[in-house]
Amino acid sequence: MLRAGCRAALSRRPPGSAPRRGAGGSGAGGTGAGEERLKQTPLDALHRARGGRMVPFAGWSLPLHYGQGHLQSHLHTRRHCSLFDVSHMLQTLVYGRDRIRFMESLVVGDIAELKPGQGTLTLLTNDKGGITDDLIVTNTSEDHLYVVSNAACADKDLAILRDRAAQLQAKGSDVHLEVSDNALLALQGPSMARVLQAGLSDDLAKLSFMNSISTTVFGVPGCRVTRCGYTGEDGVEISVPAARAVELAEQLLGVPDVWLAGLAARDSLRLEAGLCLYGNDIDETVTPAEAGLMWTLGKRRRVAMDFPGAAVIMAQVKEKPRRRRVGLTSVGPAIRPHMAILGPEGRPVGTVTSGCPSPCLGKNIAMGYVEAAHSRAGTELTVEVRKKQHPAVITKMPFVPTQYYMAK
Amino acid sequence: MAWRALRRVGPVLAPRCPLLSLPPREPAARRLGTSSLLLAARKFTDKHEWVSVENGIGTVGISNFAQEALGDVVYCSLPEVGTKLSKHDEFGALESVKAASELYSPLSGEVTEINVALADNPGLVNKSCYKDGWLIKMTVANPAELDELMTEDAYEKYIKSIED
Numbered sequence: 426m427l428r429a430g431c432r433a434a435l436s437r438r439p440p441g442s443a444p445r446r447g448a449g450g451s452g453a454g455g456t457g458a459g460e461e462r463l464k465q466t467p468l469d470a471l472h473r474a475r476g477g478r479m480v481p482f483a484g485w486s487l488p489l490h491y492g493q494g495h496l497q498s499h500l501h502t503r504r505h506c507s508l509f510d511v512s513h514m515l516q517t518l519v520y521g522r523d524r525i526r527f528m529e530s531l532v533v534g535d536i537a538e539l540k541p542g543q544g545t546l547t548l549l550t551n552d553k554g555g556i557t558d559d560l561i562v563t564n565t566s567e568d569h570l571y572v573v574s575n576a577a578c579a580d581k582d583l584a585i586l587r588d589r590a591a592q593l594q595a596k597g598s599d600v601h602l603e604v605s606d607n608a609l610l611a612l613q614g615p616s617m618a619r620v621l622q623a624g625l626s627d628d629l630a631k632l633s634f635m636n637s638i639s640t641t642v643f644g645v646p647g648c649r650v651t652r653c654g655y656t657g658e659d660g661v662e663i664s665v666p667a668a669r670a671v672e673l674a675e676q677l678l679g680v681p682d683v684w685l686a687g688l689a690a691r692d693s694l695r696l697e698a699g700l701c702l703y704g705n706d707i708d709e710t711v712t713p714a715e716a717g718l719m720w721t722l723g724k725r726r727r728v729a730m731d732f733p734g735a736a737v738i739m740a741q742v743k744e745k746p747r748r749r750r751v752g753l754t755s756v757g758p759a760i761r762p763h764m765a766i767l768g769p770e771g772r773p774v775g776t777v778t779s780g781c782p783s784p785c786l787g788k789n790i791a792m793g794y795v796e797a798a799h800s801r802a803g804t805e806l807t808v809e810v811r812k813k814q815h816p817a818v819i820t821k822m823p824f825v826p827t828q829y830y831m832a833k
Numbered sequence: 834m835a836w837r838a839l840r841r842v843g844p845v846l847a848p849r850c851p852l853l854s855l856p857p858r859e860p861a862a863r864r865l866g867t868s869s870l871l872l873a874a875r876k877f878t879d880k881h882e883w884v885s886v887e888n889g890i891g892t893v894g895i896s897n898f899a900q901e902a903l904g905d906v907v908y909c910s911l912p913e914v915g916t917k918l919s920k921h922d923e924f925g926a927l928e929s930v931k932a933a934s935e936l937y938s939p940l941s942g943e944v945t946e947i948n949v950a951l952a953d954n955p956g957l958v959n960k961s962c963y964k965d966g967w968l969i970k971m972t973v974a975n976p977a978e979l980d981e982l983m984t985e986d987a988y989e990k991y992i993k994s995i996e997d
Contacts, residue, residue, distance in 0.1 A: 426880050426899060426927070426934040494959075495930050496905040689904070693930050758910050759928045781930050782907045811910075811926060811935070 466512035467608045467670040475685055483576040485513040488687035498690040499784040502656055503825070506614030507686035508677055511655075513576040514609055516664060517586060518569045521600035527593055528562060528570055531585065533713065533732045535723025539564035544571070544635050544651060547721050548713055549585065554737030555709040556716065558582050559701060561653060563637045571637065571649060573609070573662070575703045607649075608670030613660030613694075615828065616682045621661060624676065625650070634659075634829040643676040645669045655691060657698025657827040693781050696790055699752060699822025705762060706750060706778045706792050714741040715794065717750045748775065749800040752824060753791040755817040758810045760791035765809045766817070774799050777808065783824060790824045791817070875963070876939070876982035879991065883963070884939040884982065886973055891940055894967045895927070895958065898992045904929040906958040909951040911969060916944045918971065920978050925968070927958060940978045942971040 463486040472479065477488030487510070490498055501507055519528060528536045534547035544563030548556050558581070560574035574582045583604070590600050612621060622629050624643035627650075632638060637651035647666050654660035665673050677683050692702070701707045707716050712734070719742060726732055730739060753760060760780035768774035780791030791808075799806060802821045807814040873886040881899035884891045900906070908928040918924055918938040925936045947969050951957060958966040973979070983991060 426882060426895060426936050489931075490904070494905050496907070499930070689931050758908060758926065759933060761933060782928060784907075784930060811923075811933075 464513070466510050467667040468510045468512065468674055471671055471674060472510065472685070472687075477685070477687060480688065482688060483513060483579075485576060487513060488685070490687045490689045491685050493684065495689040495693070496784050498684060498686045499693050501684050502614045502658060502686055502690060502694055503785060504615070505682045505684070506612060506616040506620060506658075506660075507656075507684050507690065508674065509611040509613065509686050509691055510608070510674075511611050511662065511691075512608040512670070515572075515574045515576060515579040515582060516605040516607060516609060517572040517574070517583070518603040518605055519572060519586075519600065520569045520603065521598070523593060523598040523600045524570050525564075527589060527598070527600040528572075529726070529731070530593075531589055531733070532560070532562065533722045533726055533738075534562065535725050536562055536564065536570070538723070538725070541566040542636050542638060544637055544653065545721075546635075548718060549574075549582065550713070550732055550734045550738070551709055552733050553709075554712040554714075554734030554741070556703075556707045556711055556713060556718075557585070557709060559703055559707060559718075561635075561651070563651060565637060565639065565649075567639060571651075571664075577704055605664065606667055607664045608667050610663045610665060610670065610674060610677070611654050611656075611660060612663065612677060612683070613654045613656040613658045615659060617658070617660050618830070620677065620680050620683055621650075623680075631832050632830075633832040643673055645673050648673075652830060655698075655700055656694040657700070657823055657825060657829075658694075659828045659830045693784060696779055696781055696792065697783055697785055697823065697825040698827055699792075699824060701750075701792070702779055711750075711794075712738050712741055712746065714738055715746040715748055715750065745797060747797055748794045749797050750778075750792060750794055751775075751800050751802075752820045752822040753777070753780075753789075753793060753806070753808070753817045754786075754820045754824065755789045755791075755808065755815055757789070757815050759789045760793075760808050760810065760815075760817060766793055766795055767807045767809065767814060768796070768799050769806075771807075771814075774806065785825050789817075790820075792822075795819070873979075875985055876979055877985065877988035877991075878937065878939045878982055880937045881992075882937060882939050884979070886976075886979065889973055890945060891942065891971050891973050892967050893939060893969050893971065894962055895936070896988070896992075897962055899934075900959045900962045900966070903927060903934055903959075904931050906955045909948075909955050909958065909968065911947045911951070912944050914944050914946060918942060918944065920975075927955075936968065938971075939982060940971065941974040943974070944969050944971050946970040 472488040476492040479486050480489045525537050532547040534545050544561050549558045551557050558574050558578040563571040565571050618629050627640050632652050634652050639649050642648040649664040651662050759782045764777040765773045766775035775793050775795030777791050777793040783790045802819050804819040808817045875883045875885045877883050881896045884893050906927050910925045912924045919941045922938045923935045924938045926933045948967050
């Protein structure tokens, strides 16, 4: 009864031995290392020592969950706080006088309007208007842009960034890139502020959602703290020099309220928060209009149409996209990716792209794309689960209310 | 005398008696409680289900290896009482938050009972996979099918081999 992904989760190798090579893994872009070794984050030994079930993900060895299991870890994040090692994500620094022009040539957002310390979720798009990656770009108060993008797209994104930088440099522009080898730790949940404030001289009450500071955290200098995350909770992502990442993690884990959490909880938390997973819910074949992500397009940029695929995307905005990303809820057996969504006549009208039982809601939640005519909230459809049809209803997202913090 | 005879019976009978040709159940007072006489030993499938037959009724569940790999079970899809199953038929699924795993019947027979406790407490499958977390009970239409299944020892070897 076990799928390959479940077997991969049972890594019984003792700590310190070579990581398993494996195919599969959870979530999008499990490019699976094939014959290559999996990459390890600076916290690899810490995960193994603390009971992490290691699995391959996007070429990295990462913990799926720890001793308490997926469910408890998920709930703990919503009630207290959890620490996630997200060092697998790509962190890029963009320097130079022309860094904003460089960035805007690739993404859809108003980067020039970002205040010092302010960041935004934005999209890399391709010439057909599809989404190449979703990423966070921060206009730091220092002399660079700080960019965090998906691990599964790292090679693709770096090639795009480097090619564009080279192009601009050849024309005399001042821009250069640096890939950071910092670890990245996400601390997420209602207790985060209390836990973290004890290690910061900056006043967290003044740091709003999507804002970022460069500071010392629990005695570790050279950290970047950004108030953002992938859970819907009030949280931060801390970029910390690799050599002191374990030290910082252990400081945080020294607070009883803080539990380690892995990829499994990360996925169920983000789905409850209505956040897309690249490779499942968005990819190169989906436009921001279809994905319901038009809010990432800057006002100025929509008019200027100066981003890849602008003509396609703006045409869809005008004529309304033919399919739309929606949320679904149901009871009974869970709705999972690739299941068919059927309309009132039993005809397929869409496909599920993400889905799981919601630990917080006690019912099933999912994301998928359906024909625009059937995409209004409240529409009753059915989903085919293992050859049987089960009712599902289109539901607004987030499924669980978010708790993003805004300074007064 | 009787006492000594009974003591000899246990270890002698168990390895020689095929599970289903056990003598009819005697009154409890005359049994020593050796589990192999009262309850046939668990047999396992290569898909990680187990079945244990008692008085012609097979109780089916999933192994500890399976419940660990699956994670916290949040929903059980089980068949209706009366469903006729052939060996290898898919008879339901267990959902964890992360994934669903189908269940395959270890034997041919008819479903006589399902574990209704799992509706409100699906986590029993994780907490007590060999006891309170049982899934279905079924008749054993073809006892010879039991011989095709793995003993506990063979199953332990099997899971070591697939883990690399």
